[in-house]
Amino acid sequence: MRSDVALTRRQASHAPVIARVRHRHLSACRLSFLAAIALFEILGISSARADDYVLGPQDKLKIRVFEWRPMAGSAVEWAPLTGEFVVSTAGNLSMPIIGTVPAAGMTLEQVSEIIGERLKTQVGMQKRPNASVEVAEYRPFFLTGLVTRPGRYSYSPGLTVVQALSMAGGTFGLIDPNLVGLQRDALVARGDLRTLEVERLSLLARQARLDAVTQDQPAITFAPELTSRAGDATVDRMMREEQDLFDTRQRSLSTEIDALNQAKLLASNQIEALNSKAVSLAKQIELANKDVGTVSKLISQGLTVSSRELGANQNLAQLQSQNLDVALANLKARQDVAKADGDIADANNRYRVQALTEATEVRDRLASNREKTTTTRGLLENIQARAPAAAANMAADDSLRTLVTTIDRIVDGTLRTIVVGDNDPVLPGDVIRVEDQKATSSEQATNNIVKPAASP
Secondary structure (H helix, E strand, O other): OHHHHHHHHHHHHHHHHHHHHHHHHHHHHHHHHHHHHHHHHHHOOOHHHHOOOOOOOEEEEEEEEEEEEOOOOOOEEEEOOOEEEOOOOOOEEOOOEEEEEEEOOOOHHHHHHHHHHHHOOOHHHOOOOEEEEEEOOOEEEEEEOEEEEEEEEOOOOOOOOHHHHHHHHHHHOOHHHHHHHHHHHHHHHHHHHHHHHHHHHHHHHHHHHHHHHOOOOOOOOOOOOHOOOOOOOOHHHHHHHHHHHHHHHHHHHHHHHHHHHHHHHHHHHHHHHHHHHHHHHHHHHHHHHHHHHHHHHHHHHOOOOOHHHHHHHHHHHHHHHHHHEEEEEEEEEHHHHHHHHHHEEEEHHHHHHHHHHHHHHHHHHHHHHHHHHHHHHHHHHHHHHHHHHHHHHHHHHOOOOEEEEEEEEEEEEEEEEEOOOOOEEEOOOOOEEEEEEEHHHHHHHOEEEEOOOOOO
């Protein structure tokens, strides 16, 4: 009994604490709920601001779907339905779970409501989830006509016609596009002429070096066209490089010929030594022959033994063998001299043949250079003859020529061509045209030209 009373008293004493804890828990749940609502409001800011924007094919949307779960006191994100989705050419969004969602011709708020309702119906939820839909990337617009860089461009909200034209580098203004093309061709032709002139001077410098080699000149004699331009860095470099190449090859040839002359001199000295040795051997052979004859007489008279005759004959045979070796060595030395002379001639001819081959190539390239120069100069003269006439025609028509900017836009399912000014708004999918009013006067009798348009 006492324990029950004590327990009752403790519960009574703890009641205020439990109440405060419950109050704090409820306050935390309310704060989480308010935070989730704030999050959805933040995510929906862009949608609220872009309520008037009508979606179309190629628009890329960023979609996030959340569900508030009171029991957990937090917002849960539907991951399969969160991400970037592109409006198809048929005007639909293909999304998991809920399938195809129509988007073309609708606002962001309408798409958000459809996604929420589809998900609620498909899954069988009691409360519709919140879907945040933003435009991640607007469908492009296009520029064509008399603009510097026609093509496809990314759209941004609040874009005006003049801003769009500036993205393409502006218009040609009153400049005749044909005249712009002629000026470009003239610049290219002048650049080609400068390149051909540099090539010609380089070939002339090379030809002077080759002439010096083929004509056995000790130095290069450059053409007056080159020497008259002394002080020009390019021409000076050309002549210096050719002179260095000439000197290098001459030194290489001289070194090779000097080595061959040294071998020839050594062989000639060897021949002289062999000739002297041959003379000495001839005298010794003559004496040996006399000795053999004397010994033979003495043997016939019985005044000496036959062994002495054998020794005399052996001495004579040895001297004759040495004489034959000297003759062979002499012949080999003479062959070395002849070979050295041939190698010297070959070295000179080799450098000469190389120079003649290069000279033929240089002559062909000079002829080709002259043909190209003549053709390019004729083209430039033709351009210069046509440009003043084009400029005169442009000046005569300046008072009459104006540029007209139009936009091809789908309005209520119909393609309209609308004449616009610099500050008129541009919408995604617009095709902006800049044309000469004279060329399009028949098409612009009215401000709006209505054409049938395919359904999006």
